[in-house]
Amino acid sequence: MSQPDPLQLTRTVLERIAKAPDPRFRVLMTTLVTKLHEFIREVDLTPEEWMAAIEFLTATGKTCTDKRQEFILLSDTLGASMQVVMLAQARASAAAPDGMQATPATEATVQGPYYWEGAPERELGSNIAEGVRGEPAYYHGRVTDTSGQPMAGVLLDVWSGDGEGVYDMQIEGQAEMLARARLRTDAEGRYSFWSIRPSYYPIPMDGPVGKMVSGIGQHPNRPGHIHFKVSAPGHVDITTHIFVANSPYIESDVVYGVRDSLIVEFQPRSPGRAPDGREMTTPYWTAEYDFRLAPARAS
Numbered sequence: 001m002s003q004p005d006p007l008q009l010t011r012t013v014l015e016r017i018a019k020a021p022d023p024r025f026r027v028l029m030t031t032l033v034t035k036l037h038e039f040i041r042e043v044d045l046t047p048e049e050w051m052a053a054i055e056f057l058t059a060t061g062k063t064c065t066d067k068r069q070e071f072i073l074l075s076d077t078l079g080a081s082m083q084v085v086m087l088a089q090a091r092a093s094a095a096a097p098d099g100m101q102a103t104p105a106t107e108a109t110v111q112g113p114y115y116w117e118g119a120p121e122r123e124l125g126s127n128i129a130e131g132v133r134g135e136p137a138y139y140h141g142r143v144t145d146t147s148g149q150p151m152a153g154v155l156l157d158v159w160s161g162d163g164e165g166v167y168d169m170q171i172e173g174q175a176e177m178l179a180r181a182r183l184r185t186d187a188e189g190r191y192s193f194w195s196i197r198p199s200y201y202p203i204p205m206d207g208p209v210g211k212m213v214s215g216i217g218q219h220p221n222r223p224g225h226i227h228f229k230v231s232a233p234g235h236v237d238i239t240t241h242i243f244v245a246n247s248p249y250i251e252s253d254v255v256y257g258v259r260d261s262l263i264v265e266f267q268p269r270s271p272g273r274a275p276d277g278r279e280m281t282t283p284y285w286t287a288e289y290d291f292r293l294a295p296a297r298a299s
Contacts, residue, residue: 010037059208067169072113073209076255077218081110092236093294103146105294108238109257112227114167119157119180125276127194128181134163134196137266137285138274142189143230146294150189154293157182157229158193165201165224192276197266197285198224200248203255213254220254223247228291235293242289264289
């Protein structure tokens with residue numbers, strides 16, 4: 001049997017993949033191998049460079065723990081996560097029932113590596129960041145559908161770091177969730193809670209992804225933001241952020257997650273009676289944002 005040339009080798013691999021019984025898996029693998037082989041030929045990849053890539057992926061896997069997902073961080077910093085998010089939301093929007101989407105749904109963005117499932121359910125108006133360092137902030141708004149109708153009982157799963165951008169999952173020995181909660185909108189679609197005004201922060205730079213980020217000359221920072229998962233039966237769920245307007249790095253988020261529609265002006269407030277009637281003895285911030293959910297197409 002003669003040795004194949006590079007193009008013949010690609011064709012041979014693709015011929016074998018063509019026998020895969022699952023059509024979608026066949027498409028994914030065909031495209032992956034085609035693009036990967038093209039990349040190897042285009043850059044004239046050396047064995048040493050390919051081994052370095054294998055060692056990088058191996059190190060990425062070894063860095064993952066139950067509280068640190070280095071592969072999500074890798075996906076985020078390559079812009080891959082945001083590509084998937086944007087395509088998924090465009091797909092969901094295109095599938096919405098005709099005539100039922102008067103205004104666009106709230107834009108989605110990356111989930112990030114610090115989501116912790118099972119946050120406690122709290123009453124509206126609760127302080128979800130008790131004992132967490134940072135400047136207090138009052139968050140409020142409404143959830144509507146894309147025709148503007150308020151939605152009751154919508155679940156908001158909320159999480160953030162502290163005022164210095166440190167998440168509970170990053171604190172050694174921290175078993176209790178901090179600055180996390182699940183809340184449900186009232187009969188008029190309103191939500192409200194207290195937390196802290198989020199700060200910009202660097203992603204972990206002590207692992208293989210950090211070395212990659214440094215290697216390409218990219219700064220490691222994310223602008224200040226707070227995370228939301230917003231969900232309701234019969235509607236398209238969204239995972240998104242609220243970003244602090246004028247935060248450092250708002251124009252150069254290391255994970256490419258900023259969308260203009262998600263940037264919010266946090267308003268400074270003096271001590272006194274807060275919008276929910278709470279007496280504040282220190283300065284605080286308020287942030288108002290309305291979420292919109294698109295109807296899901298019946299399957």
